[in-house]
Amino acid sequence: xxxxxxxxxxxxxxxxxxxxxxxxxxxxxxxxxxxxxxxxxxxxxxxxxxxxxxxxxxxxxxxxxxxxxxxxxxxxxxxxxxxxxxxxxxxxxxxxxxxxxxxxxxxxxxxxxxxxxxxxxxxxxxxxxxxxxxxxxxxxxxxxxxxxxxxxxxxxxxxxxxxxxxxxxxxxxxxxxxxxxxxxxxxxxxxxxxxxxxxxxxxxxxxxxxxxxxxxxxxxxxxxxxxxxxxxxxxxxxxxxxxxxxxxxxxxxxxxxxxxxxxxxxxxxxxxxxxxxxxxxxxxxxxxxxxxxxxxxxxxxxxxxxxxxxxxxxxxxxxxxxxxxxxxxxxxxxxxxxxxxxxxxxxxxxxxxxxxxxxxxxxxxxxxxxxxxxxxxxxxxxxxxxxxxxxxxxxxxxxxxxxxxxxxxxxxxxxxxxxxxxxxxxxxxxxxxxxxxxxxxxxxxxxxxxxxxxxxxxxxxxxxxxxxxxxxxxxxxxxxxxxxxxxxxxxxxxxxxxxxxxxxxxxxxxxxxxxxxxxxxxxxxxxxxxxxxxxxxxxxxxxxxxxxxxxxxxxxxxxxxxxxxxxxxxxxxxxxxxxxxxxxxxxxxxxxxxxxxxxxxxxxxx
Amino acid sequence: xxxxxxxxxxxxxxxxxxxxxxxxxxxxxxxxxxxxxxxxxxxxxxxxxxxxxxxxxxxxxxxxxxxxxxxxxxxxxxxxxxxxxxxxxxxxxxxxxxxxxxxxxxxxxxxxxxxxxxxxxxxxxxxxxxxxxxxxxxxxxxxxxxxxxxxxxxxxxxxxxxxxxxxxxxxxxxxxxxxxxxxxxxxxxxxxxxxxxxxxxxxxxxxxxxxxxxxxxxxxxxxxxxxxxxxxxxxxxxxxxxxxxxxxxxxxxxxxxxxxxxxxxxxxxxxxxxxxxxxxxxxxxxxxxxxxxxxxxxxxxxxxxxxxxxxxxxxxxxxxxxxxxxxxxxxxxxxxxxxxxxxxxx
Numbered sequence: 001x002x003x004x005x006x007x008x009x010x011x012x013x014x015x016x017x018x019x020x021x022x023x024x025x026x027x028x029x030x031x032x033x034x035x036x037x038x039x040x041x042x043x044x045x046x047x048x049x050x051x052x053x054x055x056x057x058x059x060x061x062x063x064x065x066x067x068x069x070x071x072x073x074x075x076x077x078x079x080x081x082x083x084x085x086x087x088x089x090x091x092x093x094x095x096x097x098x099x100x101x102x103x104x105x106x107x108x109x110x111x112x113x114x115x116x117x118x119x120x121x122x123x124x125x126x127x128x129x130x131x132x133x134x135x136x137x138x139x140x141x142x143x144x145x146x147x148x149x150x151x152x153x154x155x156x157x158x159x160x161x162x163x164x165x166x167x168x169x170x171x172x173x174x175x176x177x178x179x180x181x182x183x184x185x186x187x188x189x190x191x192x193x194x195x196x197x198x199x200x201x202x203x204x205x206x207x208x209x210x211x212x213x214x215x216x217x218x219x220x221x222x223x224x225x226x227x228x229x230x231x232x233x234x235x236x237x238x239x240x241x242x243x244x245x246x247x248x249x250x251x252x253x254x255x256x257x258x259x260x261x262x263x264x265x266x267x268x269x270x271x272x273x274x275x276x277x278x279x280x281x282x283x284x285x286x287x288x289x290x291x292x293x294x295x296x297x298x299x300x301x302x303x304x305x306x307x308x309x310x311x312x313x314x315x316x317x318x319x320x321x322x323x324x325x326x327x328x329x330x331x332x333x334x335x336x337x338x339x340x341x342x343x344x345x346x347x348x349x350x351x352x353x354x355x356x357x358x359x360x361x362x363x364x365x366x367x368x369x370x371x372x373x374x375x376x377x378x379x380x381x382x383x384x385x386x387x388x389x390x391x392x393x394x395x396x397x398x399x400x401x402x403x404x405x406x407x408x409x410x411x412x413x414x415x416x417x418x419x420x421x422x423x424x425x426x427x428x429x430x431x432x433x434x435x436x437x438x439x440x441x442x443x444x445x446x447x448x449x450x451x452x453x454x455x456x457x458x459x460x461x462x463x464x465x466x467x468x469x470x471x472x473x474x475x476x477x478x479x480x481x482x483x484x485x486x487x488x489x490x491x492x493x494x495x496x497x498x499x500x501x502x503x504x505x506x507x508x509x510x511x512x513x514x515x516x517x518x519x520x521x522x523x524x525x526x527x528x529x530x531x532x533x534x535x536x537x538x539x540x541x542x543x544x545x546x547x548x549x550x551x552x553x554x555x556x557x558x559x560x561x562x563x564x565x566x567x568x569x570x571x572x573x574x575x576x577x578x579x580x581x582x583x584x585x586x587x588x589x590x591x592x593x594x595x596x597x598x599x600x601x602x603x604x605x606x
Numbered sequence: 607x608x609x610x611x612x613x614x615x616x617x618x619x620x621x622x623x624x625x626x627x628x629x630x631x632x633x634x635x636x637x638x639x640x641x642x643x644x645x646x647x648x649x650x651x652x653x654x655x656x657x658x659x660x661x662x663x664x665x666x667x668x669x670x671x672x673x674x675x676x677x678x679x680x681x682x683x684x685x686x687x688x689x690x691x692x693x694x695x696x697x698x699x700x701x702x703x704x705x706x707x708x709x710x711x712x713x714x715x716x717x718x719x720x721x722x723x724x725x726x727x728x729x730x731x732x733x734x735x736x737x738x739x740x741x742x743x744x745x746x747x748x749x750x751x752x753x754x755x756x757x758x759x760x761x762x763x764x765x766x767x768x769x770x771x772x773x774x775x776x777x778x779x780x781x782x783x784x785x786x787x788x789x790x791x792x793x794x795x796x797x798x799x800x801x802x803x804x805x806x807x808x809x810x811x812x813x814x815x816x817x818x819x820x821x822x823x824x825x826x827x828x829x830x831x832x833x834x835x836x837x838x839x840x841x842x843x844x845x846x847x848x849x850x851x852x853x854x855x856x857x858x859x860x861x862x863x864x865x866x867x868x869x870x871x872x873x874x875x876x877x878x879x880x881x882x883x884x885x886x887x888x889x890x891x892x893x894x895x896x897x898x899x900x901x902x903x904x905x906x907x908x909x910x911x912x913x914x915x916x917x918x919x920x921x922x923x924x925x926x927x928x929x930x931x932x933x934x935x936x937x938x939x940x941x942x943x944x945x946x947x948x949x950x951x952x
Contacts, residue, residue, distance in 0.1 A: 172950075215952075216952070217948055217951035217952055218951055218952075219951045227947070230939065231938055231939060231944060232938070233932075233934070233937030233938050235701070235929040235930075235932060235937065236697060236700045236701055236929060238696075238697065255947075258947070259939045259943060259947065260937075260939065262926065262927065262932075262936055264926065266924055266925070266926035266927070267923065267924055267925070268927075268929065268932050268936050268937065269929065270700045270923040270925060270929065272696065272700070272730075274693065274726075275722055275723070275726040276722070278690065278693070278723075279690075279692075279693040279696075279722075279723055279726065280693075281693075282686070282687070282690045282692075282693025282694045282696070282697065282723070283693050283694075283696050283697035283700070284697060285693075285694055285697060286684070286686075286693065286694035286695060286696060286697025286698040286699075286700075286701070287697035287698060287700055287701040287929075288697070288701075289684060289694070289697075289698060289701075290662070290697070290698040290699075290701035290702050290705070290930050291701050291702065291928075291929075291930025291931070292697070292700065292701035292702075292929045292930050293937065294697065294701070308687055308690075309687065309690070312686075312687055372938075402945070402948050402952075403944065403948065405941045405944055406938070409934060410934045410937060410938060442682075443682075443702075443930055444659075444662045444681075444682035444698065444702060444705055445659060445660065445682075445702050445704070445705055445928070445930070445931075446659060447657075447659050448659065449658070449659075449680050451659060451682070452658065452659065452679070452680050452681050452682045452683070453682065453683075454674075454675060454682075454683040454684075454685065455682070455683060455684045455685065456683075456684075456685040457685065457686075457687065458685065465630075466630075466675065
């Protein structure tokens with residue numbers, strides 16, 4: 001009899017823990033466990049319980065360990081949190097995974113696992129996988145896949161998930177292909193029945209239906225961004241495959257044929273797989289110059305290769321959208337882990353006084369919105385616009401409200417057509433007519449003798465003529481700086497939550513918000529804070545006001561050096577001293593616990 | 607009333623004078639081969655009645671890549687990055703596949719830094735004229751060897767070239783290019799006829815034009831000099847371009863004397879036999895001929911390989927209305943489409 005059983009005997013069992021725990025499924029990569037895991041995720045979602053799943057996976061096709069974390073929280077918290085429930089299906093990591101369980105945790109294990117250590121403070125449930133899948137009719141190569149359904153059945157039993165909910169989730173997962181749903185469901189049912197007959201529930205964790213996911217959708221950030229681009233009128237996309245941006249382009253190539261054919265069934269888009277990121281950027285710049293709405297998606301190493309074109313695009317003033325789904329480190333680094341490590345690099349990407357507008361989505365709603373809005377901004381500002389997402393947001397499934405249809409017509413920026421040229425008697429490509437730093441352009445193919453101009457990376461005057469004159473250079477660069485000032489108020493404003501009595505402020509951006517929001521709630525009495533979530537660079541006046549209104553402002557981010565912290569310090573030198581950095585990077589998303597601890601420590605240190 | 611003392615300016619069928627096809631004055635060296643190529647582009651634009659607004663001109667970086675400024679001043683131009691003109695052209699022509707594109711590159715821009723993009727442009731068969739102004743040296747950085755310089759060539763500044771040359775025509779054929787020609791900047795007529803034919807091609811048309819660098823590589827013993835080219839150029843045939851609209855009235859005087867190839871837009875290119883019958887549609891023979899020419903140091907010019915069968919990138923992509931000209935309604939699906947699409951994610 002172990003500790004838990006003795007406690008239960010003594011009537012000391014803990015109260016049931018309902019809709020508030022984390023579960024981790026440990027498997028080997030390439031065994032098809034993703035389907036089983038998403039089935040669990042969808043089942044919980046369909047029960048109306050706030051849920052989020054994070055895939056922590058290796059850079060590998062087959063064999064290396066992978067962990068899928070699912071957090072359910074009736075309070076709606078979805079940040080990463082250590083798991084109380086382990087599904088141990090990977091012999092290679094089972095020992096270590098088991099060690100990480102907190103006391104009172106649960107270990108659901110593949111009964112074929114030999115020599116699994118016994119912990120007195122953990123509840124064990126075996127899953128006799130071989131027995132459960134024997135006789136199920138599936139092709140041999142799908143055997144390992146359906147094996148994973150065995151743990152789905154046991155988890156469903158343990159948490160009290162009705163089988164019809166699992167079946168619905170499975171259906172959605174398999175796109176309602178009847179045969180696949182049936183064979184997989186058969187294993188789930190067997191496992192559920194086996195557990196009901198042979199296991200006794202000894203743990204406190206269970207699920208109880210709620211209505212908190214009603215009307216919501218479940219989607220990855222990359223899918224949401226791609227869908228946003230489709231509704232933003234993207235017409236040329238080019239890319240070179242790189243994790244974790246690949247699924248962005250996969251989604252785009254999946255959605256475009258469904259949503260963007262003209263009345264004759266012809267595509268209103270072209271998507272090109274380029275030979276490298278350099279060419280991808282070149283295609284996008286060429287397309288933007290000629291009047292398409294163009295984008296590419298990549299990650300850090302690809303951004304390096306795009307530097308020369310980003311610089312060119314800034315200087316020659318060509319619209320383009322570049323999604324950077326950030327991952328960790330240079331070269332391969334940690335290609336399947338998440339970070340906010342490209343912020344400083346991207347902000348000034350290029351040679352010679354470049355500055356780029358950046359959008360920072362934090363949710364699937366914002367991925368969708370920035371998907372279309374980035375294309376508007378690029379044409380309005382006539383410059384490359386970056387969208388910095390990350391692996392965590394891009395590749396994982398998140399809950400969200402159904403996306404709002406764009407609230408403004410397509411913004412095509414200052415483009416002169418033949419009639420306008422005729423009326424104006426010509427134009428000067430790089431002249432600041434309106435005082436906002438944004439000049440007028442024409443598109444190739446415009447049927448007017450005065451439409452043409454020459455685009456170049458070389459020095460040029462207002463008429464786009466080659467010039468090496470010092471005053472021409474300086475005047476042009478001053479106008480580009482003015483254009484960047486205009487960008488401050490065109491970019492999405494920050495999201496601000498002011499606490500009336502807070503003397504401490506927090507600034508963050510992107511997906512770190514979830515750990516921060518949870519930490520703020522937990523610290524509400526001890527350390528009330530205000531929160532400003534940046535949605536874009538360059539910053540606007542609201543960011544300055546926020547910093548001015550607080551004694552100390554912590555900039556929390558997922559990189560080693562506090563990149564945004566440095567940017568904000570240089571943007572607001574007068575407030576540099578009150579901006580403090582809390583930064584950290586180990587490849588995993590932040591936890592609320594870490595944020596709490598660090599905030600309290602920083603405050604204690606003064 | 608017309609002034610009898612002024613010769614009326616000759617206008618072409620679209621109402622433009624030859625001067626209307628000019629660009630800004632060249633800043634290249636006097637006598638540079640690139641200038642004569644630019645003047646042939648001007649001439650061809652005038653003769654073919656091209657509408658300047660339907661043309662884009664693009665280039666990479668280098669002396670060659672400056673030249674788009676020197677022709678077709680009423681066309682949009684794009685002086686891109688070193689070796690990266692192909693990707694920019696690809697994007698621009700995806701945005702508007704109805705434009706005619708003239709790209710100008712050099713041997714360094716194409717053969718060294720841009721070799722990758724060059725080959726991938728050809729693989730995709732982007733419809734454009736791709737001119738390489740090939741002089742074997744880097745002019746703007748004072749005469750280093752480029753990748754097309756002959757092995758063993760010795761120059762005053764660069765010393766001796768120890769490495770074998772990259773033959774851009776051969777590279778193009780291997781990459782799947784269907785219009786591969788070599789010419790000589792000193793042979794204005796051939797350059798002109800090839801330019802006209804190239805503008806009628808279905809996909810990428812490569813014109814590898816030996817264009818002497820008077821500053822760094824023009825000694826008479828250098829194969830890319832004027833002296834050498836004038837003396838040794840060996841045209842495979844005499845070329846004649848016949849635009850689609852005109853009635854075709856060319857007849858060989860004797861059998862085997864003349865070949866014609868039908869270009870994508872219906873125009874014809876005649877290839878008059880100059881002693882040997884050369885069949886530019888035979889891929890293996892073309893590669894063999896180039897290989898032999900390289901080994902023996904022969905300077906062959908003309909249409910080396912021709913195959914109009916492969917569709918252009920725009921055809922492969924199924925493009926119809928130019929993407930740059932789509933209406934807002936065509937670019938943004940409806941509100942109902944969004945709502946319906948999201949159903950699957952609930």
